[in-house]
Amino acid sequence: MQTLSKDPFNLLITGVGGQGNVRMAEIIGDALQQQGYLITIGDTLGGAQRGGSVASHIRISRETQYGPYIPEGHADIILGMEPLETLRMLAKYGRPDVKTITGIRPISSVDIFGRRANYPDLETVMAKIREMSGQIWIIDAVEEAFKLGNPVYANMILVGALIGTCLLPLNLKSLEPVIRETLGKEFAINKKVLGKGIELAQK
Amino acid sequence: MVKIDVDEPGKKVLLLGNEAIARGAIEVGVGVVTGYPGTPASEIIDTLASLAKKLGIYVELGVNEKVAVEVAAGASFAGIPSLTVMKYNGLNVASDTVALLSPGNTGKGGLVMVVADDPGGISSDNEQDTRNIAKMLDIPLLEPSDPQEAKEMTKLLLELSAEMGCICQLRTVTRVAHARGTVTLGELKPGQHIAHFDEAYNPAMPTLTKYNPNPASLMHLISLDRLKTIREKFESSEFNRYIGPDKPDLLIVACGIGWVYAHEAVRLLKLGDRVGILKIGTVWPLPEKLVRSYLSRVNKVLVVEEMDPFLERNLMEAASDLPADVPRILFYGKRSGHIEPYGELKPDKVIKALSDIMNLSYQPRDEAYAKKAADLLNTLVFERGGAFCPGCPHRASFWAIKNALRMDGRDGFVTGDIGCYQQALMGTGFYQLRTCQSMGSAAGVASGLGKLGRFGFNQPVIAVCGDATFYHSTIPALINGVYNKSNFTLVVLDNNTTAMTGFQPNPGTGKTAAGEQAQVITIETICKALGVEVEICDPFDLEKSTATLMKQMDGGNLPRVVIMRRECELVRNRREKKKPYQIYVDPVKCAGADCGCNRYCYSVFNCPGLIWNDRAGKAEIDEAICSGCGVCLDVCPHDAICRREA
Numbered sequence: 001m002q003t004l005s006k007d008p009f010n011l012l013i014t015g016v017g018g019q020g021n022v023r024m025a026e027i028i029g030d031a032l033q034q035q036g037y038l039i040t041i042g043d044t045l046g047g048a049q050r051g052g053s054v055a056s057h058i059r060i061s062r063e064t065q066y067g068p069y070i071p072e073g074h075a076d077i078i079l080g081m082e083p084l085e086t087l088r089m090l091a092k093y094g095r096p097d098v099k100t101i102t103g104i105r106p107i108s109s110v111d112i113f114g115r116r117a118n119y120p121d122l123e124t125v126m127a128k129i130r131e132m133s134g135q136i137w138i139i140d141a142v143e144e145a146f147k148l149g150n151p152v153y154a155n156m157i158l159v160g161a162l163i164g165t166c167l168l169p170l171n172l173k174s175l176e177p178v179i180r181e182t183l184g185k186e187f188a189i190n191k192k193v194l195g196k197g198i199e200l201a202q203k
Numbered sequence: 204m205v206k207i208d209v210d211e212p213g214k215k216v217l218l219l220g221n222e223a224i225a226r227g228a229i230e231v232g233v234g235v236v237t238g239y240p241g242t243p244a245s246e247i248i249d250t251l252a253s254l255a256k257k258l259g260i261y262v263e264l265g266v267n268e269k270v271a272v273e274v275a276a277g278a279s280f281a282g283i284p285s286l287t288v289m290k291y292n293g294l295n296v297a298s299d300t301v302a303l304l305s306p307g308n309t310g311k312g313g314l315v316m317v318v319a320d321d322p323g324g325i326s327s328d329n330e331q332d333t334r335n336i337a338k339m340l341d342i343p344l345l346e347p348s349d350p351q352e353a354k355e356m357t358k359l360l361l362e363l364s365a366e367m368g369c370i371c372q373l374r375t376v377t378r379v380a381h382a383r384g385t386v387t388l389g390e391l392k393p394g395q396h397i398a399h400f401d402e403a404y405n406p407a408m409p410t411l412t413k414y415n416p417n418p419a420s421l422m423h424l425i426s427l428d429r430l431k432t433i434r435e436k437f438e439s440s441e442f443n444r445y446i447g448p449d450k451p452d453l454l455i456v457a458c459g460i461g462w463v464y465a466h467e468a469v470r471l472l473k474l475g476d477r478v479g480i481l482k483i484g485t486v487w488p489l490p491e492k493l494v495r496s497y498l499s500r501v502n503k504v505l506v507v508e509e510m511d512p513f514l515e516r517n518l519m520e521a522a523s524d525l526p527a528d529v530p531r532i533l534f535y536g537k538r539s540g541h542i543e544p545y546g547e548l549k550p551d552k553v554i555k556a557l558s559d560i561m562n563l564s565y566q567p568r569d570e571a572y573a574k575k576a577a578d579l580l581n582t583l584v585f586e587r588g589g590a591f592c593p594g595c596p597h598r599a600s601f602w603a604i605k606n607a608l609r610m611d612g613r614d615g616f617v618t619g620d621i622g623c624y625q626q627a628l629m630g631t632g633f634y635q636l637r638t639c640q641s642m643g644s645a646a647g648v649a650s651g652l653g654k655l656g657r658f659g660f661n662q663p664v665i666a667v668c669g670d671a672t673f674y675h676s677t678i679p680a681l682i683n684g685v686y687n688k689s690n691f692t693l694v695v696l697d698n699n700t701t702a703m704t705g706f707q708p709n710p711g712t713g714k715t716a717a718g719e720q721a722q723v724i725t726i727e728t729i730c731k732a733l734g735v736e737v738e739i740c741d742p743f744d745l746e747k748s749t750a751t752l753m754k755q756m757d758g759g760n761l762p763r764v765v766i767m768r769r770e771c772e773l774v775r776n777r778r779e780k781k782k783p784y785q786i787y788v789d790p791v792k793c794a795g796a797d798c799g800c801n802r803y804c805y806s807v808f809n810c811p812g813l814i815w816n817d818r819a820g821k822a823e824i825d826e827a828i829c830s831g832c833g834v835c836l837d838v839c840p841h842d843a844i845c846r847r848e849a
Contacts, residue, residue, distance in 0.1 A: 016587065026217075029383060033217040040349070041217075041383035045325060051590035051631075051811055065349055067463035068382035071471065071550045073567030088584045091576040095568045107828070108814055109587040118817075120583045128579060132572075142827055151827040 003169060004037075008061040010070040011168070014089045015081030016107045017045065017052045020155040023182070024079075025056030027159065030178040031170055032060055042068025051109065053085055060168075078133075079162055081141065081155060082107050083125045090132040100133035101161050101201070103154065105142040137161055139200050145193070153193045160197015172198070208254050210391050218386040220379045221246035223350035224317055226386070227357030228286050229258060232394035234312070235278035236262045237271040239675070240704035241290030242326035243380040244319035248288050248716065249705060255717040260394065264707055264716040267642070267675040268293035272300050272316065276370075279312035281398040284361050288317045291333045292621075292641065296676070298336060304370045305340040306422040312396075313365030315357065317373045319380045322510050323547030326377070328621070328639065330545060332510035337372050337487050341426045343433045344372040344487040345442065346459040350384035352484065356442065358389075363436075369429055374486070376509045377547070378460045430488050437485035438493050445497060447479025453560060454501040455480045456494070458514050461507035464553040472558060472565065486514060491521040498522050499529050505560060506536035509548045535560055590631040593812040594772035594830030597624045599742040600696050601632040602808065602838070603767075604665060606745075607752035608635075615663030615756060618652070620645040622669035623703045624696050630809060636667070643668065643676030646693055646762075650680055653689030653762070663756040664691040671701040671709040673726055681762060685733045688760040692752070695726050695764065696742075698771040706774060730764045742767040745837045772830055782831025784846035786812070786824050792843035795821035800840050808838045 015021040022043050029039045040059040059066035075093035079101045080086025086102040108119045139161050145153035163170045180187050207226045225247050238248040255262040265271025268289045275287035321327040337344040347353035360371040457465040462482040469478050481497050506515040515536045522532050537544040541556040558565040591598040608615040619636035627636045638648050649666035668677045673695050701707040708714040710724040730737045740748040755763040804822050805815045812829030833846045
């Protein structure tokens with residue numbers, strides 16, 4: 001198993017409230033914690049828990065217990081469930097060599113002044129995401145999740161994709177006990193979902 | 204997720220700050236835990252409630268924070284170690300009792316209150332630093348910087364409180380309470396307590412040799428003496444430490460999350476050989492001797508803390524007692540403006556303050572990238588607002604309220620307060636709330652407005668509250684309105700849970716915190732006992748709800764109550780795990796942009812499950828988001844939204 005490419009290693013997971021990224025952060029953090037890393041996770045919920053911007057800052061270190069916020073411009077990986085949120089986090093925390101893993105299905109906001117502001121053109125958003133990233137994996141997680149039977153699997157597909165990039169010391173085996181503990185009965189399907197994510201990242 | 208009662212001392216686990224506090228409490232043998240849910244404090248009580256039976260502890264969600272503190276105090280009086288938990292607004296509610304617990308004797312049990320501040324108002328409506336209340340009321344206060352320390356401090360405070368017979372406070376903030384961190388578990392100490400009340404409440408009484416009609420001053424003196432003893436103990440506390448050179452160019456004094464950010468800022472700017480950091484965990488009373496021994500070595504000090512310049516002011520006070528020959532110290536921090544005195548502290552604010560003071564230029568990324576990033580935030584990337592969940596009964600309730608008020612036509616309006624439903628301040632609730640203060644304030648404010656008829660006031664007033672808020676503090680306001688014959692309509696948005704803070708039970712749910720059955724105290728029973736007319740509606744029945752509201756908007760000189768009763772959609776979905784209906788838009792019936800409805804379903808009703816297909820120019824349902832409630836069927840003027848059984 002590989003070690004960290006730098007210390008602290010800063011992973012940022014982002015999405016829209018309700019997409020489950022707090023749970024994703026917890027699963028990844030737990031798996032790394034069990035390998036002896038010192039982990040801190042800070043969840044920022046923006047203005048609201050549902051429909052608002054959500055980000056989890058995961059600090060991974062062998063040396064010290066870091067704070068729950070990644071300083072601006074210091075993200076090593078941005079894992080985004082929603083393109084506009086990926087772009088938001090790139091703008092705040094990205095840097096020229098940041099690695100980006102992103103979903104592509106947009107979630108419109110309900111409260112942009114009664115939706116007078118439109119969701120920006122998706123192609124423009126994706127182009128900007130590419131421009132701001134050093135390396136990128138684009139995963140249509142929601143579409144793949146529908147194929148596996150339920151859109152809620154989208155987040156675990158992206159966790160799978162993160163494993164598939166080999167950027168962090170994570171593999172299916174290291175996640176297995178954590179997922180067994182957190183998701184219990186649904187372990188088998190989640191293993192399949194993770195496998196799909198790994199496959200998509202390595203395509 | 205880790206079970207916090209794992210009996211493996213030395214094991215390292217990833218815990219939420221709040222879970223770590225819960226763990227600390229059971230490592231020191233807590234017996235009674237009370238509180239009221241409030242973000243970011245709720246998980247402490249949730250965690251312990253789920254283990255209450257197994258651990259043989261008593262866990263209670265009080266009807267409000269004041270009662271919760273009193274329940275815990277009762278236990279402490281009887282010798283049982285007790286913890287009480289609330290968010291900072293809760294301390295405002297509880298402070299009437301806390302103010303009198305403080306100068307008294309809280310008994311041999313030990314009484315610790317955990318109060319969570321929420322800098323930046325991330326899940327709150329104001330910014331408030333409760334350390335000021337601790338100082339005002341002479342309460343010893345510790346401030347942890349991470350989950351590990353939150354656990355250790357909880358233990359120490361429970362022991363200190365029992366030893367000294369005084370109430371103690373642990374102050375957390377969102378970034379400690381809601382951060383996950385690596386925590387090393389200690390030994391579990393099962394509590395073996397026998398409850399017996401034998402403490403004199405007033406420690407002054409035994410010292411009186413003759414009748415004193417006013418022992419308040421004497422009690423105050425006793426609490427000041429006690430604080431002096433505690434200050435002395437804090438001088439050698441392991442929660443205070445220094446890292447850095449013997450004579451630094453700059454001394455940072457930091458507490459709580461400020462320490463973590465300061466530590467990172469010094470590392471990032473590679474200032475470890477020039478800047479020292481004194482970390483203070485025992486924030487009140489401040490160990491002044493310790494502090495002075497570091498202040499006397501420097502002439503520049505940066506103070507890093509969350510919210511008010513509390514530590515900063517106390518440090519300046521301590522510095523004023525330095526010998527006259529010590530050169531004057533320049534203090535940087537919130538008073539000097541190097542760190543903003545409002546909003547949440549962030550590492551970037553500390554990095555900036557430190558680099559400014561040390562005359563360094565700090566650029567985390569190259570200029571071209573930074574410029575592109577700034578442009579994106581100014582143009583493409585809009586801010587997302589919050590919203591009621593898809594299928595939330597509150598959206599339907601506010602739709603009915605909005606329409607009833609509009610049809611009534613007398614410029615009626617809504618007073619509101621604290622709960623999920625306060626999002627009706629925003630577009631998701633059609634901007635219906637016009638006032639919003641505290642739990643229960645909607646009915647209180649309405650009760651006042653409803654008495655203004657003599658001054659020509661004739662606008663209908665609707666007060667809204669949730670079911671938990673009804674029990675917490677709406678009841679006194681409603682009694683006030685009834686007794687004083689005030690004219691308003693109270694709408695109770697009853698979703699049968701305390702949804703906003705994590706679905707805790709309340710007296711209307713029939714379950715206690717620990718999951719035991721309890722007799723439901725129904726809202727309508729209480730209202731009827733007050734002689735108030737009550738009607739109950741299903742908010743998903745928009746037509747009946749609107750008609751009921753219109754009828755109840757007129758009632759002369761007594762409040763009326765309408766209960767909008769429908770279970771929280773998240774609770775329903777967790778239990779049933781399926782949508783009631785499959786919702787779809789009939790593309791033939793939807794006239795889209797040509798309809799003249801101005802995208803009524805999408806931009807006015809504004810449910811996240813409704814989206815607009817730009818290419819087709821028609822409304823659509825987002826299958827991944829829609830909950831299948833079907834309320835939007837009644838909103839479309841052309842009946843283009845349809846449902847089939849899921």
